[in-house]
Amino acid sequence: MRPAGPHDPPCLLPMSSPASPPPRKPPTSTEVARAAGVSRTTVSFVLNGVDHQGISEATRERVLAAARDLGYTPHAGARRLAGGRSHTVGVLIPRLKHLYVDVFLAQLVAAVNDRCRAQGLRLLVEACGDEAEASAPSSADRVRALVRGGTVDGLIAFGGDTALNQALLEGPEHGVPVVMIGLDLPGLGSLPCVGSCGMAAAQALVEHLLACGHRRIGFIDYESHAEAPPGVVGEREQGWRAALQTAGLPVPPAWCTRADITAESGHRAMQALLASAGGGAAGGPPLDAVFAGNDTIAFGALRALREAGWRVPQDIALVGFDDIPLAPYAEPPLTTVHTDAVAHGHAAMDLLAMLMGGRQPESTRVELSTRLVVRQSCGGQRLLQPLTG
Structure with missing residues (x-):
């Protein structure tokens, strides 16, 4: 072999990389x-x-x-062997997509998770109504599997169809307590519950619109389906109807339409409501005010009103429900009912923790107060006051 000349490429020797530190062993x-x-x-x-x-x-x-x-973190299997418990709490929501658009639900689940972490518990979120195929297990079957298989030690749930509700009623029979979100839900009255009186809050909200001088008040409700929480949705429509009927005003079917929980559906529903309500006096707006079933729907309705050339609140007042974090930043700021999703989540988990620990709470029915939050979108303001509780 000849010696390397001045024009030969340099000889590259492999370099050994520094040894990476060994992975840290998990604590014991x-x-x-x-x-x-x-x-x-x-x-x-x-x-x-x-x-x-x-x-x-x-x-x-x-x-x-x-x-x-x-x-x-203890091994899950070891925990079950040691105490016969999974140390997992389940939250059963109507549909998984609701977490993406329903701020109230997302805040509630986050609040439950806060309580779980503080108590060394894990959180499992299970959605109803998301069966992609006919062969997929039903929501009721999945709930029974959670309960009978020892996957969860307790459940926080919204109501559903008859089969799902029956599966929830079976939870305590298998040593798994269940706490419902919503008061006095049909067919679930024997289960502990946390919620607020939606009918009374909705009625007071519409009465505020009446006090502002509005008479032709429309309503955009949630689209009803088998997996929707019964009671929570229906209560708001009942409150709207009760307020108008008590004032001796008509409640034409054309003044009520349906949406789901998204802003897009609120936009479509507002367009439909304007079309079905007919024309107002002297070419004015077809309605004086609209009550949107939740704040997210109200955001979509607000855009539809602007696109139709109606000003809020000068031409048509608009109110929502839930008081989500974005409500004060609407243009104009949204009048609504504050329901405190975080308080719902904390109260539900506190009640469930007592039941899981074998303790008997003073009451298994926890009613949380609501309050009217008056901003510019209703066309009138007064002092904030509690509505219920």
Whole structure:
């Protein structure tokens, strides 16, 4: 072999890459015990939810804090073997797509998750009404599988069709407590529930519109379907009707139309409502005001009114329901009913935690107050006041 000349390419020698640090081993229960100053047995009892072992609340909190700080998570199978529990809470929602557009529902689920994390529990979200194929298990069958298979220790649910409601009623029979979102839901009266009085709040909202001088008041309701929560939706229409009838005003069918929970559907529903309500006096607007079934629908309705050339509130007043975070930033700011989704989620989880722990709450029916939030979209303002509770 000849020696390398001045014009030959350099000889590249392979370079050894520095050794990467070994992956960090997951923390162990021994490390948690050492950090909390307790025995491994105590750690096991606390993290597996084994009750009646004489462990003080201060010790329990110390163990939970140490586990959080170290990032320690017990193996799910080991937890079930140790305590016969999954340490998982299920939330049963009407449809998965609702989480993308229904701010109230998203806030409620997030609030439940906050409570679960604080108590060392996992959260499982299951959707009804999302069966893509006829061969897919029904919502009722999936609920029974969750309950009978020990997948969850408790359920927070919205109502549904008859079969689904029957499956929910079977939960307590298998040692899985169920808390409903919505008060006194048809066929589910025996189950604990958390909610607000939607009919009273809706009636007070429409009465406020009447006090502002509006008389021809339309309503955009949710589209009813088998998986929709019964009661919550119907109550708002009942409140609208009750307010008009009490005032001695007509309730023509043309003044009520349907939407789903999206802004797009609110836009379409508002267009349909304007078309069906007919013309107003002297070429004026067909309605004085519109009550949208939720704030998201109201945003779509607001755009449809602008496109039709009607000003809010000068020509047609508009109100919503739920008081989502975007409501104050509508143009004009949206008058609505504040229902506090976070309080609903916290109250439901607090009630469920008591039932899961074998404790009997003072009441299994928790009614939360609502309040009228008056902004510019209704055409009149007054002091905020509680509506219920």
